[in-house]
Amino acid sequence: MEFNVSSLLKEHTGAARAYDIDDDVVIDGVLHHVTGSARFDRTPDGVLVRAQLRGTAHGECSRCLKPAAFAVDIAFEEQYIPTVDVHTGVHLAPPAGEDDAFRIDARHILDLQEATRQYWALALPIAPLCREDCPGLCPLCGDDLTPGHPCAGDQTDARWSKLADLRPG
């Protein structure tokens, strides 16, 4: 996820690059494969990155607690500010109000890893599911709540028989 932007930095505002991304990123200590695209635009202050990335996260289903894989889609737009002037090598302070902007390092490498990691964390589902209609676990015996599960059947029968009693006639 590292791009050498020295040639882009030497160009004028409005110059752009487009990249296809097919790379591995370390997120939470685990290597994730990420694909997508990024566009880099030269701005007066640095490089504006617009990226759309997709990968697969692995976790635990919030209903049945089995390992689950789910797609993660992220899109972000971030300004990257050079650390050194590409022509003179002089160190640059970030412009006012850009103190927490991402930086391009002294070798003119723009690294998308940190932004990807941050947006990835925001995109993770709060309650991931192994599949949309995961029935979860039986609250009585802890087994999969598959159709026809015996405990569920008993509960259902009890509820229905009460309803049947209320029914007129």
Ligand SMILES: [Zn+2]
């Ligand atoms: Zn599940």
Ligand SMILES: [Zn+2]
């Ligand atoms: Zn059960």
